Amino acid sequence: MKQLFTLLFFALISSLHAQNVLKFDKRNVQCEDKWVAYQMDKDSLYIFGFIYIDATAGLTLNYEGNFKIDNTGKFNRIKQDSIREVGFMKVRLEPNRVAIAEIPESKFTELEIEKTPKWLAIYKSDENSIDHLYRWGFLYNGWNECEKALTYLEKAEKIDPNFKGLQTELAFSYNALKKYESAEICLLKAIKNNPNDCYTYKELAYSYNHQGKTADVIKTYFTMVKTCKEENYIQETAYNLAFKYYETKDKVNFKKWKMEAEKWSKTENQFTKYLKLMETELNK
Structure with a gap:
């Protein structure tokens, strides 16, 4: 019994160290x-x-590879086959909410790793180029890390503000961060630079909408009707106008923009579905 207690005690200490x-x-x-660790598995191993x-x-x-943490808090790397030891197994990641830990620099020696792996250099050769900065901003926006995206996109703007797609990508970040006036400027x-880009018009209408510039949203909508081929963007803009009038309980204008939004799809979709629900609520 005493031996079992001792084992449990050391297991607890090890867990606390971790x-x-x-x-x-x-x-x-x-x-x-960053060097990262994933949460311990059933064998008390960390990937x-x-x-x-x-x-x-x-x-x-x-x-x-894997490592264990002993009861003194030391990180002990588990030796594996030669392929894994040199770290050539690459795993493409999808952004998710799984909690992982950044490995402290004080543990690098124990794990036999360098702060910056030598192989990383091939991915950093052009990190100050506008192509790199734009691409990284685009990726972070896609992962809804818009504040991080701006750290790249704003640097890119200083190099060439007219770089293709840059101003729209900046605006996406600003809109997501509720900086609607900055988005409008971009x-x-x-x-x-490109008067026929429907996505840009959609983002502009979104920005106007959140600034209360309804007349500008409507103007942008009719520009989109004349200019754009992407009917889903046109429908989304009409939907947002209908929703605005739904919020103010303006039945006349809600009905008008509900009909506009419904024109752009032959079958039911998320927009038409929600519009019917809003209409039911307004008519109660």
Whole structure:
């Protein structure tokens, strides 16, 4: 019984050491160029590796193997077959909310790793180019990390504000962060450079809508009707206008924009479905 208690005590101490050293409070999209560990499995092993971004493949984990934490808090790397030991197993990652931990630099020596792997250099050769900055901003926007995206996109703008797609991508970040006036400025620049881009008009209407510029939203909508081929963007803009009038209980204008939105799809979709629900609510 005493021996069992001792084993349980040391197991608890080991667990506490792990909890103190490894804080599982990060998502994979927050760990670019970081050594990370995934939560312990049933064998008390931690998977670890280095997360980086491949311009083509996106977020990637360079798998390095497993380690255990002993009762003194030391990280002990588990030796494996030669392929895994050199860390050539790459895993493409999808952004998710699984909690992972950043490995403290104080543990690098124990795991026999360098702060910056030598192989990472091939992915950093052009990191100050506008192509790189735009691509990284685009990726982070796609992962809903818009504040991070801006750190790249704003640098890109200083190099070439007219780079294709840049102003619209900046506006996406600003709209997501509720900086609607900044988004509007970017989108008007984008339209000047490319007056036929429907996505840009959609984002502009969104920005106007959140600034209470309803007349400008309506004007943008009819520009889209004349200019755009992407009917889903046109429908979304009409839907947003209908929703605005639904919120103010303006039945006449709600009905008008409900009909406009419904024109752009032959079958029921998310927009027409919600419009019917709103109409039912208004008529109660």
